[in-house]
Amino acid sequence: MTQDLIYSVTSLALFGCGFYGLLALPHILRKLLAINIMGVSVFMLLLATANHGTSIDPVPHAMVLTGIVVAVAGTALCLKLAVNINAIDQNERDSNHQ
């Protein structure tokens, strides 16, 4: 029981940390890391919920696996957009120099 509490309380604290990072840090990479921290915290809570001591509930495990894939996809899409913006800025700067 205490094990479950330690994991779930930590995960909720982590959720807040990620939330702060997303709001307060201006750099896009940090925002993305913060979002991933929030994601991991939810996964941690799900895994804590899955553990019933003697038996393991497989449904939260499956949810976490699905969630990981979705998180990868979302992060990659954001990164791609950031890379695009950076490339456009770079082009602009190059053409200004010439």
Next chain:
Amino acid sequence: MFDRLVLHETSGTKPALKSSTKIACGLASFALSGGLIAALLLSERAGPGLAALTASRMDESGVENPVTAVLLNFRSYDTLLEIAVLLIVAVAMLSMQPSATNRSMVEVNHRHSGDPVLAGLLRWLVALATVLSGYLLWTGAYAPGGAFQAGSVIAGACVALKLSGRYHFFWHPLKARLLLTIGLAVFVLVGGFCATGDKRVLEYPLEYAGMLILIIELAATVSIAAILLLLFTGLQDDKPDATQAGRPST
């Protein structure tokens, strides 16, 4: 907070957020965490969830690993949609790539004289990764493992190939697009063809369940590997092709 998205950290300029805003953000996050923790401590947690129910129906699922049974049989619809989510990002990556219509999917830069040690290592590593991925896929039926794990191992091997500078991947040819979509296509087709007679969509016949799950997983592995590799190559700087095949990159 979302108005100013910074891509470069420029030293010397003033911080993007006022400290008062930061304190407000901190308080909000603290309240969020605190409130959730308080709610958690105040509430009872439910019984064993779906563990017992899943265990009781395991022998109808066609596999022995409960997580695989949930992912690919009981809640296969979620997994199908998850592959669709991956496909969205793959298409988004494609749409921004300069369309290189006349390239084949894998191009080998023969003139690239890479590190002989690296080349030798890769020769071992890629073969090993392929075997490992096959093992992960197979073992998913009765132990942790499965399509995503297998696919990411293959994608990792391909990323190593890409990083060695000798191999380049292009995603415009039909062959490449087939690799990207085969996972979802096989899943949708198998799911649809299950619905004959009085069966429902995604209801595998019991005697073929294990086989059908393996087929779906195999196709999903291919697509997941391809998409993950596409995500990696799509994120690399598409600098107007200094490293393209035909020109030595050193």
Next chain:
Amino acid sequence: MMGPTVHLLPALIGIPLFAAISCLLINNRKITACFSLAAAALLLALVVNLLEPLRLNTTAGGLTYQLGGWGAPLGIDLFVDGLAMILLLVTAVLILILSIYSVFYFQSNEKAARFWPLWWLLVAGLNCAFTAADIFNIYVALELIGLASVALVALDGSRASQVAALRYALVGLLGSLLYLMGVALLYRTYGTLSVVEISSLSQADALSTAALLLITTGLALKTALVPLHFWLPPAHGGAPAPVSAILSALVVKASFYLLIRYWLEILAPAAAELTMQLLGILGATAIIWGCLAAFRARRLKILVAYSTVAQLGYLFLLFPLVAADNSAETYGTTAIAAAMYFLVAHALAKSAMFLAVGNILTAYGHDEIRRLQGIARQQPLSLFTFAIAGVSLIGLPPTGGFIAKWLLLNAAISNAQWWWVAVMLLGGLMAAVYIFKVLNLAFISTSLDQATGCAQVPLGMALPGLILAVLAVCLGFNAEWLIDLLSIGGTAETGTLK
């Protein structure tokens, strides 16, 4: 009990997924266009075919389909009742008309090859969200919708659209994560993911309330409820025209639909009247603020996008009105019927408006409002569409928008919540001001050589918008039909609503 048509329910998601795969593989503009039109027509035929079994099945509360044959707590069910049916129907109609428009819009553009797969994946996500009966399945559907929308906004490669898409993506991911945390808390409390089971078990304990608040915040972010609306104008204003239309008409409505489900059905006991009043106040703020911002907008597309923020505010007035209405037993009650009617009317009118603006943008290459003097003479059809849609948004008779506002006013008056009446009337007045500001400019006789910079817009782009606008008007003559449909379901399996 289940007729053969019920077995077609999974095809609502299957057809779009199949279309997406095929469009990606075919990669030829003309063939994908024909294929997409066929798929859109098929989808509409399918939804229309589901209407009859739904009517026959009123006792069961709606149509249920057990995917994989496992049944609710273990497997995933699809569930369609009157409320979901209306959204499915609107989706199918809009997708067909917007697909026709897109065929012409992306005619000279190689982006079309990438547009269609994303378009169909978005449709799959929408249909999935409307038919979902599993809270984790809803999360996956939300991600499908969110990521596909982001990718579609980014389709136009300009810097502004990339920045808008990135902000939209961050907000969307935050919204989904808040939602997912809510799901985790609910699973912890109730040990099940099935909507039906949670609805019957749910209580007003601390964790359920926390989950409801998390889910509400996440979905309100995605619905762009003031003050969480900041991402909407650049994203909706920077996207290609058919994408803007579907974003404003359906994507924000999907999360609103889920909000209705959570507040009135899944977690109804945890929904306190005070928080429902708060949602109403935020909605009222959205109406006023959205109208003000729309009036100050310099670009026509941004104006239309802010108008969406305002119109979404009306939808949120549903919550305080339902909270007061204790006699409410089904989704057919006045307040919910009014909100759903409003949703449909707005979906039709707003997509018509975005298409009209898209045509103006195509014709002139810009959409700066003060440079649009006298365009009525050169673009009469687009302006006509804009005007009809505008009349419906303001809520003048005989449009669907009028009936919708009338129903909302009735609900507010019968619940003796007169202050919402004042907000609604003021909102209508302010909408009239910003719509007529545009029309006034457009009908001024042109002073300069405007005609030179005007390109021809093909009829295939002008007509779909007009059809949508006319549909928005026709909706005003068909009120009972929609309300009858809405009253199917909602009670039989989940017990009485709040």
